[in-house]
Amino acid sequence: MPEIKVENVSKLIEGKPIVNNVSMEIPDKSFFCILGPPRSGKTMLMRLIAGLEMPDKGRILFDGEDVTALGPVERRVAIAFQDFALYPHLTAFDNIASPLKAMKLPKDEIRRKVLEVARYLKIEHRLTHYPSELSGGEKQRVAIARALVKDAEVILLDEPLVRLDYKIREDMRAELYKIQKEIGKNVILITGDPFEAMSLGERIAVMNEGRIVQLGTMEDIYERPVNVFVGRYFGVVEMNIFDGEIVKMNDVASLRTKIFEIPLKNARNLPEGSVKIGLRPEHMSVLELAGKREVNFRGKIVLTEVVGSDTIVHIDAGLGELLRVSVPAIYRRQIGEEIDVGFDIENLYIFSSKDEKLLARGGDLIG
Amino acid sequence: MVRIFLDHVTKIFGDKKKRVVAVDDVTLDIPDGAFVGLLGPSGCGKTTTLRIIAGLETPTKGRVYFNEEDVTDWEPRKRNVAMVFQFPVLYPTITVYENIALPLKAAKEPEAEVRKKVKEIAELVGITEFLGEKPVRLDVNVRQKVALAKALIRDPSVFILDEPLTVLDPKARIELRTKLKEIQLGLKKTMIYVTHDQTEALTLAEKIAVMNAGKILQYDTPEALYNNPANTFVGWFIGNPGMNLIECNVVEENDKLYLSTEGGFRYDISFIADELKKLGLPKNVVLGIRPEFVEIGSGPLEAKCVHVEYAGNRIILHLESYDRTLKAKTPITVKAKPGDTLRIDFVKEKIKLFDPKTGNAIL
Numbered sequence: 222m223p224e225i226k227v228e229n230v231s232k233l234i235e236g237k238p239i240v241n242n243v244s245m246e247i248p249d250k251s252f253f254c255i256l257g258p259p260r261s262g263k264t265m266l267m268r269l270i271a272g273l274e275m276p277d278k279g280r281i282l283f284d285g286e287d288v289t290a291l292g293p294v295e296r297r298v299a300i301a302f303q304d305f306a307l308y309p310h311l312t313a314f315d316n317i318a319s320p321l322k323a324m325k326l327p328k329d330e331i332r333r334k335v336l337e338v339a340r341y342l343k344i345e346h347r348l349t350h351y352p353s354e355l356s357g358g359e360k361q362r363v364a365i366a367r368a369l370v371k372d373a374e375v376i377l378l379d380e381p382l383v384r385l386d387y388k389i390r391e392d393m394r395a396e397l398y399k400i401q402k403e404i405g406k407n408v409i410l411i412t413g414d415p416f417e418a419m420s421l422g423e424r425i426a427v428m429n430e431g432r433i434v435q436l437g438t439m440e441d442i443y444e445r446p447v448n449v450f451v452g453r454y455f456g457v458v459e460m461n462i463f464d465g466e467i468v469k470m471n472d473v474a475s476l477r478t479k480i481f482e483i484p485l486k487n488a489r490n491l492p493e494g495s496v497k498i499g500l501r502p503e504h505m506s507v508l509e510l511a512g513k514r515e516v517n518f519r520g521k522i523v524l525t526e527v528v529g530s531d532t533i534v535h536i537d538a539g540l541g542e543l544l545r546v547s548v549p550a551i552y553r554r555q556i557g558e559e560i561d562v563g564f565d566i567e568n569l570y571i572f573s574s575k576d577e578k579l580l581a582r583g584g585d586l587i588g
Numbered sequence: 589m590v591r592i593f594l595d596h597v598t599k600i601f602g603d604k605k606k607r608v609v610a611v612d613d614v615t616l617d618i619p620d621g622a623f624v625g626l627l628g629p630s631g632c633g634k635t636t637t638l639r640i641i642a643g644l645e646t647p648t649k650g651r652v653y654f655n656e657e658d659v660t661d662w663e664p665r666k667r668n669v670a671m672v673f674q675f676p677v678l679y680p681t682i683t684v685y686e687n688i689a690l691p692l693k694a695a696k697e698p699e700a701e702v703r704k705k706v707k708e709i710a711e712l713v714g715i716t717e718f719l720g721e722k723p724v725r726l727d728v729n730v731r732q733k734v735a736l737a738k739a740l741i742r743d744p745s746v747f748i749l750d751e752p753l754t755v756l757d758p759k760a761r762i763e764l765r766t767k768l769k770e771i772q773l774g775l776k777k778t779m780i781y782v783t784h785d786q787t788e789a790l791t792l793a794e795k796i797a798v799m800n801a802g803k804i805l806q807y808d809t810p811e812a813l814y815n816n817p818a819n820t821f822v823g824w825f826i827g828n829p830g831m832n833l834i835e836c837n838v839v840e841e842n843d844k845l846y847l848s849t850e851g852g853f854r855y856d857i858s859f860i861a862d863e864l865k866k867l868g869l870p871k872n873v874v875l876g877i878r879p880e881f882v883e884i885g886s887g888p889l890e891a892k893c894v895h896v897e898y899a900g901n902r903i904i905l906h907l908e909s910y911d912r913t914l915k916a917k918t919p920i921t922v923k924a925k926p927g928d929t930l931r932i933d934f935v936k937e938k939i940k941l942f943d944p945k946t947g948n949a950i951l
Contacts, residue, residue: 547900
């Protein structure tokens with residue numbers, strides 16, 4: 222039941238750092254999530270934690286003990302891969318028993334262990350069934366039972382839901398969370414889906430280009446993304462980013478864009494000159510549906526994209542980039558129609574245009 | 589200019605030992621110039637339906653009409669249907685221009701005419717700058733646009749699009765969706781769009797046929813599918829997340845009508861008592877309520893919060909209410925954490941009732 226510590230870990234492949242000087246702590250018995258786009262190094266980091274790969278630099282500690290040189294079995298780590306990879310020709314019982322059979326344990330001990338873990342995961346009544354006869358949630362439980370039966374203390378889930386239909390995913394996410402709470406072990410989820418991380422991870426490490434760019438709770442990261450990359454990536458709908466300028470004249474500061482200008486009260490810490498402005502689609506609204514906001518302007522509809530119960534309205538407002546506006550309803554309009562949209566200043570993000578780091582949130586500048 | 593009509597079409601694969609009914613008595617009317625979606629999970633029969641329309645499969649039973657003409661036995665070529673698939677089908681060793689021009693050259697059109705048409709279509713689709721390139725050197729987003737241009741140039745009577753946008757990156761997907769919509773509005777061609785993704789269908793199509801297990805369950809506008817699902821499957825399949833479906837008994841007590849369960853779930857539905865009585869007062873129903881119409885804070889029901897999913901400025905609460913589970917989608921300003929006990933209510937006019945046996949809507 223370890224607290225996991227990763228200390229200055231790097232892994233090179235053909236001289237290139239796939240994981241680049243990563244340090245982090247994963248609290249015991251938590252649901253932790255490593256989130257990143259393809260080739261961000263998240264899968265390699267998981268393999269390093271699992272003991273499937275040796276780091277070129279740094280070390281990994283489980284409860285203070287250096288496990289860098291140990292393999293997965295000695296670390297008591299189990300991995301469930303994409304699709305949960307169950308054997309289709311074996312019953313749930315035999316699937317769970319397969320690692321024990323490989324270890325050549327006596328039959329009655331295998332039976333005892335499988336039944337115990339099956340009871341734990343509430344699937345004892347499904348043990349004689351084949352994977353094709355099980356529901357998605359049951360398959361997931363069987364795969365996790367197979368991981369647990371080897372007395373694993375840490376369970377690594379490598380993009381377990383990625384190939385499933387999104388409708389199935391809706392329920393599987395909650396199921397994964399429930400299982401972690403029931404078994405009370407360390408579960409580490411590796412995913413490329415920000416929404417999955419948001420809905421599951423108690424703590425989330427966001428990776429990009431081999432490094433952890435931000436680590437925190439969902440609220441921390443959503444409220445204060447450290448840079449443009451996290452802002453864009455960590456959201457339900459990608460954050461709008463467009464160019465702006467901080468203008469200071471006779472102690473009066475303002476934020477200027479191609480189409481609007483906002484006076485700023487507390488802009489002392491902001492440098493003059495160009496900045497990047499971030500605005501989440503869900504913080505914008507269509508005026509005819511939600512009423513006037515602090516800043517309002519007009520745009521031309523490029524597409525109304527209906528995402529189930531919500532709509533993302535793509536508009537051209539003359540900012541150079543198209544803007545996305547989230548509407549919590551089905552809202553269909555013709556391409557080319559003009560609509561009024563708006564937002565409140567506190568919801569703005571200001572990023573540096575040099576290194577793209579977060580400089581301030583709108584709330585800090587008007588308060 | 590084609591109106592397509594499927595008249596009681598059934599397609600059975602296999603032999604006597606193993607029969608698979610892929611399409612089960614489907615009747616579908618696609619008006620001339622309409623943009624229609626075929627939506628359903630994998631294995632629902634949508635692709636077979638599309639292949640029957642294109643003439644790539646012959647139905648076991650039923651007829652296919654293009655306008656007044658029975659085309660059931662017509663070859664694909666004669667039907668003049670253009671298809672765009674999930675993965676763009678192009679000749680890799682000839683240029684984009686030659687790829688697009690191919691159908692016209694095969695029809696022996698004069699060179700000047702070919703050049704004019706290719707130029708027009710390339711502009712429409714937005715690939716003029718790539719005409720001299722070979723497909724192998726282009727990314728999949730551009731290649732799919734070329735495939736679309738190649739389909740358009742034949743001036744077909746019907747377009748069939750089989751999940752053409754799934755392999756594209758998000759930015760290109762938005763761009764091509766807009767393009768498709770514009771092209772359809774401009775050319776007024778009959779377009780049939782097949783997908784498992786509700787967003788694609790709801791965004792593009794005027795009317796959507798939702799399919800499951802070989803049958804069309806509902807053929808309606810996006811708004812109607814969302815507001816008035818004809819059955820529990822459509823209620824669940826459309827929406828993010830889908831509709832809550834709660835099996836209940838209907839009980840009459842002291843002049844009031846309740847939905848109730850053995851575990852103590854109890855909800856007053858006297859406001860629809862008259863309508864339900866007209867229907868002969870069913871004993872059991874499935875209560876359908878969308879997560880966005882579950883209200884948190886006050887109300888007649890108690891619910892325990894077991895999980896909170898964050899979705900931007902809204903949250904999805906997973907609730908246990910007596911012996912039933914349901915989800916609520918509410919603004920993030922509603923503070924709730926796992927373990928909290930909450931009071932909940934439903935937006936009354938949004939309540940749907942379904943028959944537990946057939947799954948069909950009754951109210």
